[in-house]
Amino acid sequence: MRVWSDLNELGLNAGKKARLHRILYQFGLRNGTALFLPYDQGLEHGPRDFFANPAAGDPAYIAKLAVDGGFNGIALQIGLAEKFYWGFAGEVPLILKLNGKTDVPSDRDALSPVHATVADAVRLGADAVGYTLYVGTPAAESDFAQFRQVRDEARRLGMPLIVWAYPRGSAIEGKGGKDSFYAVDYAARTASELGADAVKVNFPHPEKRAGVPAAYDADFSAQQAIDAVVRSANRTLLLVSGGAQTDDAAMLDKAQRSMEAGATGLIFGRNVWQREHGESLAFIARLQEILAKYPRGREPRQEPDAG
């Protein structure tokens, strides 16, 4: 299967295409790849994520980092978007996260309640919306019901929909866990089947095989796994998540393999800002070196007849 080579292949309406074009060709490297800065950890994990670099607890610091670092977008919950984005409006695309939760209760029946609408995103000048879908959760009935409304509103308003596709719920641990190749591959496909325009997944771990279905219980390389995940996402653009901070070499290796596999881009938060400002910029530069090697085709325009 070919990787998408221009936005006209994706069945998008004009608004979704205009906004994705803006994100992919008017920001960052302007080459059809994307580097996003997610900043929803204050809700999802609490302020403890900022202890490593207290400056990162300030949304204005992060927004400025997104502008200065040449990101293709910054993902915020609505409260921070309302209070901080006006100061950066138009300087970096906003991805408004529409649902979220704290990590105080357990994840057995994980559900990320909706707390904002696509119309809020439009009002705030966002270029995309984000939705966390807990693939495999027992609370799928509520999750799908929420998602259906979000997807429908996103379509009506021409807003690209990025799904944070996370395997969760009481059953997943017995089937290889939430980061297994099986789980990530299934999550990417689920987002595609349900109508995401882009999907954010963790990098798959093919070595996590305890309890996975037979097809995944074999020796796969990391590259084979991420190749498969990109194929599973098909015309849903794939974004690979950085997750918790780890060593740089490993992160860069994941980034390289993801882009090689055909991913559209990377969405790295803690690995970027859980370090001092200069180091953040240096790390961003290394990610962009990788993205620069994988330009995604710009659509040729249909030429009107000159006369």
Added chain:
Amino acid sequence: MRVWSDLNELGLNAGKKARLHRILYQFGLRNGTALFLPYDQGLEHGPRDFFANPAAGDPAYIAKLAVDGGFNGIALQIGLAEKFYWGFAGEVPLILKLNGKTDVPSDRDALSPVHATVADAVRLGADAVGYTLYVGTPAAESDFAQFRQVRDEARRLGMPLIVWAYPRGSAIEGKGGKDSFYAVDYAARTASELGADAVKVNFPHPEKRAGVPAAYDADFSAQQAIDAVVRSANRTLLLVSGGAQTDDAAMLDKAQRSMEAGATGLIFGRNVWQREHGESLAFIARLQEILAKYPRGREPRQEPDAG
């Protein structure tokens, strides 16, 4: 991170700014700080809270205390607002509490049901609305759904939204309890991420460390804790709650530390009115002495060209 220094930084629309300006600069010390009188205990705890000073069971007594004591606002549920505020309308700002509950059932699945609307607040001449969010409750789906509507209506009507951010639910006790530094810090951040204009929290207890995440399992002073909580709230104005009545020296110490940390003000109920009237006024005066030391900057006005 800087503490907010003028209302123009907060991303507020004109109505929210006009009403906050009124609260912060036209009442109380008129210096940008706030002292609020919460009076929702009749519903939240029942009349037992008035046994220490039976006069305090009369809403008219409390409303007059709010006027005479120079408070920046009084927080009431809708029933008392309907029956009593007309007699004081415009003399002290009204904060209409939009949800509430009795304490008869347990708090395992805590949810504070909505019983009034922002439009009610507008009709009653209120200058802000209050919403109790139970951070960490298993009932977050209902809580977020309610909150989303309140926040949206508050924005549309230009009404400042003050969130009573209280850690609650079956999981919190195993993670340091509802007053731990961890829980209070998380609650302040959650209110900010979800879109509160101001947040009311209890003073954090860094010594409550049993079961808290590793980042919080260290020696923090009370000052370090409240400093962090103010930063977590970022552009959401922080109000520190008095809670149950305790000895005055301890309360004044909390008040002093909170203002030093950058809080906007205090919201003290039982510590104020669970005593005789003259003593209430004396205690209020001591709180105001503290507030007077921490004026919050008044926004410079853009000067029009005179010619």
Added chain:
Amino acid sequence: MRVWSDLNELGLNAGKKARLHRILYQFGLRNGTALFLPYDQGLEHGPRDFFANPAAGDPAYIAKLAVDGGFNGIALQIGLAEKFYWGFAGEVPLILKLNGKTDVPSDRDALSPVHATVADAVRLGADAVGYTLYVGTPAAESDFAQFRQVRDEARRLGMPLIVWAYPRGSAIEGKGGKDSFYAVDYAARTASELGADAVKVNFPHPEKRAGVPAAYDADFSAQQAIDAVVRSANRTLLLVSGGAQTDDAAMLDKAQRSMEAGATGLIFGRNVWQREHGESLAFIARLQEILAKYPRGREPRQEPDAG
């Protein structure tokens, strides 16, 4: 705290005031007190309540009793109001009960579903509506949602709202039970906090102290208890319920203590009509003797200037 002395103090709009004025000054003793006849037991308990006096199962018999006995109002569910009130319309005020339930299921998650609207009450010529609120029930989310709509519609249509405030739900039995001073006091206050114009409570039992909060775990006389309940209701007019039939001396003692405490009136059903017709009228006369001793002040009208 003063007891209300005129309707102008209560923050009522013109419609609510006109209808309350009619109830309090144009029916019954016309002295500002009220004696109401509740007749919702056929739904709440079933026809078993009529076995003591089968004639009382006939709504026409009861309506005529309300007229003949000089009641200030009769409370009916919508079905009986539709079928019987036209025959007495205007002869005695109608209180339309807007919710109700059978007593077949347990009261652990008590909720009284709404089955009629304030607009129905207007159409039927009612002068007030009644709503049963189960204070302390785990079903408070639904209860508050229903109540909010009823209260809002009542305000818009100028219809007085009488709340049947009943402590209920799985937690209340462990805290002194539904008739304890604690529970009744909390119920009266809750109705007031949520916006009732009048509240119907059972007479409080201060001797029921098992499990009540510390403040209530002391020696209170019956008079002290009912005094406190009237204060808790503040500007919400207090009506004391008769409850199940008991001996007349005890009932009259409760009535006397309630009026002495500042209640506006009594709402007695089974004690009135679970006896032969002549006895009913005799008992009513004794209640009215008590009410006659406690006239409630008529508002002085603002005098226009004659010139």
Added chain:
Amino acid sequence: MRVWSDLNELGLNAGKKARLHRILYQFGLRNGTALFLPYDQGLEHGPRDFFANPAAGDPAYIAKLAVDGGFNGIALQIGLAEKFYWGFAGEVPLILKLNGKTDVPSDRDALSPVHATVADAVRLGADAVGYTLYVGTPAAESDFAQFRQVRDEARRLGMPLIVWAYPRGSAIEGKGGKDSFYAVDYAARTASELGADAVKVNFPHPEKRAGVPAAYDADFSAQQAIDAVVRSANRTLLLVSGGAQTDDAAMLDKAQRSMEAGATGLIFGRNVWQREHGESLAFIARLQEILAKYPRGREPRQEPDAG
């Protein structure tokens, strides 16, 4: 007939009272009188009104004048309110004008189309709304239909409604003209009959008698005329308009007579800002000297019982 002496006499709901209290007792002289600055001439007459003092064409200049001059309010159309009031929000009350028109077409069928809502006023933090009613216009059907909606929304949102009551239309010229005692008196009464909370009228000219009804075709002094107009407005607060700029002595005489008659205040635009800034402030001071002589009674608060 008495002139109103406190806001509790006016039949206002809590929101209207809170906002009027704010306007009358927390701004300007804080004595129950009002001096308003109308600034809708840019739409009503066009920029030609600013030729006398070009600085006055800048809404920021005018808003600052309103703050510096200690006005009780500034009246703006929505466009200027949106773009300028945020910079002064809360520093001077905003009266949002809800309708308006250009003076390009003739006034024969005068109608001032609605271009904003009371909800807009709430959102912008306004303390009152203004509506121009063309008393006597052939287009009354549209005018009344618009007004009915505005009045209803103003009541529901607790927003004071100020009516610009202007006699207009093809018939008025034959009946003494738009400034005759007859026309102004009729306009004041019409606003009162239709539900205005305050009414803005031009000063009546009893000498304009050509074609007026017999009752007005007699010798009335200016004082007699304005006395009658205040009585016609009854509990609708009367504001006297300055109109086109004229000589100061005449204006001050009108102001003095209006306040003596019982008017609540003055609403002077061109006479204030069609002159150099220092002269504007000097003229404002002379108007305030007059207002200071006529304090309007502050409502006595009902005293709660301290014990």
Added chain:
Amino acid sequence: MRVWSDLNELGLNAGKKARLHRILYQFGLRNGTALFLPYDQGLEHGPRDFFANPAAGDPAYIAKLAVDGGFNGIALQIGLAEKFYWGFAGEVPLILKLNGKTDVPSDRDALSPVHATVADAVRLGADAVGYTLYVGTPAAESDFAQFRQVRDEARRLGMPLIVWAYPRGSAIEGKGGKDSFYAVDYAARTASELGADAVKVNFPHPEKRAGVPAAYDADFSAQQAIDAVVRSANRTLLLVSGGAQTDDAAMLDKAQRSMEAGATGLIFGRNVWQREHGESLAFIARLQEILAKYPRGREPRQEPDAG
């Protein structure tokens, strides 16, 4: 009066600011000025406008010209936007025109009926909407009613609103005509008073003085006139229209004077595309030379504290 120097002064919400930032700083010269290509003449005048250069009848030809010429936006009616913009989505900002009319009937009661919504604009990925307001028309009641809805929806969705402010209607010809300084000045002010974010006007003709109000019946230079019009628009960004094709020197002179006066930009259609393709690009280049001399200030960003 100062000309606006940064978008933060304009009272815009985040969405409006983000989209204007995009138009002004991410397209064209990226210096805060704007050159727009209006292409609504096919509806407003009919295909006769394309006879001079038949290629210009093809919307794809025009859209490509907008991209190739580096315009800041192209204004289209909804039909052409639906059929052609997807091919250029994101490459040049779209201004969706929401109303329009043919020029078949006379302009005596001019009204431009709405045929699309702001939600359509959002769905199509537009960055602004356009509305034609006929200042002075006898049909102002319908015009204002339409405009109120458009303005409200534009605000709610964060969409900049550009008003085509055109003096029209039976009265205007007797007052100097639609291009007089008086008429254009009034039109600019009206758009500002009613809430436009930007206003498109024709260049004013101060020499057209027959019937204008006295203030305009004097000798004004072209520069004085356009200076006044910019002031009248105040914080509403002024765009000067090219109108019918005329000689290039005159057009460039108007463009130069407009930018000197403080206009934000130019909106030139027929003068651009009623000529051969190469000549169009050459003329565009000369307009951009003028715009390059008048950069509009970029807002300084509030610096977060790095520590």
